[in-house]
Amino acid sequence: THCKSNDLLIYDRGYPSYGFIYEHIKRDLNFLMRVKVSFSQVTIDFASSKKKSQIITIYTGKNTKISDKPYNKNTPIEVRLLRVELPKGQTEILITSLLDNKKYPSSVFKELYSQRWGIETFYDRLKNKLKVEHFSGYSNESIQQDFYAALFVSNIQTLIVSELEDDLVNANQQKKYDYKINTNLSYGFLKNRILDLFLTSKSMEKSFEELKQLYKENLIPIRPNRSFERNSGKYRTRIKPNITKNQKDSF
Known part of the structure; x- marks a missing residue:
């Protein structure tokens, strides 16, 4: 439909x-x-x-x-x-x-x-960085809460990155390689500050500016035509870790 x-x-x-x-x-x-x-x-x-x-x-x-x-x-x-x-x-x-x-x-x-690649990498981030498959409870409410929390955090990270696009374009003009946001670190920075954005008296604008500054200070270079051998069987024997309920190791 x-x-x-x-x-x-x-x-x-x-x-x-x-x-x-x-x-x-x-x-x-x-x-x-x-x-x-x-x-x-x-x-x-x-x-x-x-x-x-x-x-x-x-x-x-x-x-x-x-x-x-x-x-x-x-x-x-x-x-x-x-x-x-x-x-x-x-x-x-x-x-x-x-x-x-x-x-x-x-x-x-x-x-x-x-x-399709942008969608695949998005799923990769949800699964491997935000641990969307690891739930803090068994109930339908717990599962939905964890799932939508992961999407919410991903959306915030995307908004911050999009706001930095013009800054990156200007900065890249003076460098040998183009640089991009370090996705791994960006989620880590956000994880440690998510409460500051919504549950403290701290200015939301100030918290966003601090995050944007951290993102800009931890860029990684984009090396053209760089690729790695694909290991098609690396997940075949992977066993998902046992996550103790109510102790979700993510957001």
Whole structure:
């Protein structure tokens, strides 16, 4: 109900399947998804062909249960495969419902797919910096309270950072590298001062100015084209810590 006909829904790996794609087509919703090379024999062949774009027809898998589905094993779906070359020579395979090569040339999809990155990093901050999955109680009220408190703190941090954008632009003109706010430290500074903002007689404006000054004093450089090898299995064996209830180690 939130999607409109001209929207483009972007998904990372793990989402694509025949049934998932079928539901988008049925609802006239355009999509762009990343798929593993091993998604099907067709994607394997496409990856080895070196083509930049190819329209293919997909069918449901041989072992897929379809007795309760609105489609059968002979229901075709036309989709388009795309190749995206990464800086280190790696290749990503994307699949989309946008079939018109003239209206949507292959060159635009790398930038389109990267639009999801801001949302992914936001979830990373919520989970790993604000500990949104760690709750101080079992009740529905406790869980909602902790969840919305994390969002509230994130919004305050975002507002402060946005107010510093002009200052950063001016400061970066005189430096070798562009600098940005240190996200880790910014949440720590805010954590220690959140009560000053709302529950003391201290001026809120003064508290904000102190936070902004701390943010500006602890910038980190942005080094162009710097990247790290992705360790895709680093969370596979991770065990979530046991958090004693009523002792939440975050905000």
